[in-house]
Amino acid sequence: MLPVEINAVVMCDDIRREATGKDILIGVYSGDVVVPSFPVQVSSAFWLDIKPKELGPAELELRVSLTGKEPVVLKAGIAVHQIGNFSLSLPTLQIVAESESEIILEIKDGDRWEVLKRKAIIQGEVPQAITFASASPLEP
DSSP, X not given: OOSEEEEEEEEEEEEEEOTTSOEEEEXXXXXXXXXXXXXXXXXXXXXXXEEESSSXXXXXXXXXXXXXXXXXXXXXEEEESSOSOEEEEOOOEEEEESSSEEEEEEEEETTEEEEXXXXXXXXXXXXXXXXXXXXXXXXX
């Protein structure tokens, strides 16, 4: 059984920590990873919002894989001094994709791997930001 409850998983380009302890998520992928052509190098960092289930030390084993390639396994040791939500940021990985594929983040729960996040890497037109139509100011 996992020593933590995972509340949210976000994939982005990079994660930085402010002096105040807040995390800055840079380049968050809200949908598929859309690229104009292949091969492509994708920066991928994962941010997890987790809540430990008990006090004391715990170890998490995670892996990141790309369709058809060997996964990268990461181990994170945490020291829980109080029960409450906190974030865990995995190091940024540079993933090279030669064709459409999928990035998968998994966590080891006993003898099995549980999928936490999947992101498809697809070729297409890179979506533009949302635009809003202008409107007249409201009159009193």
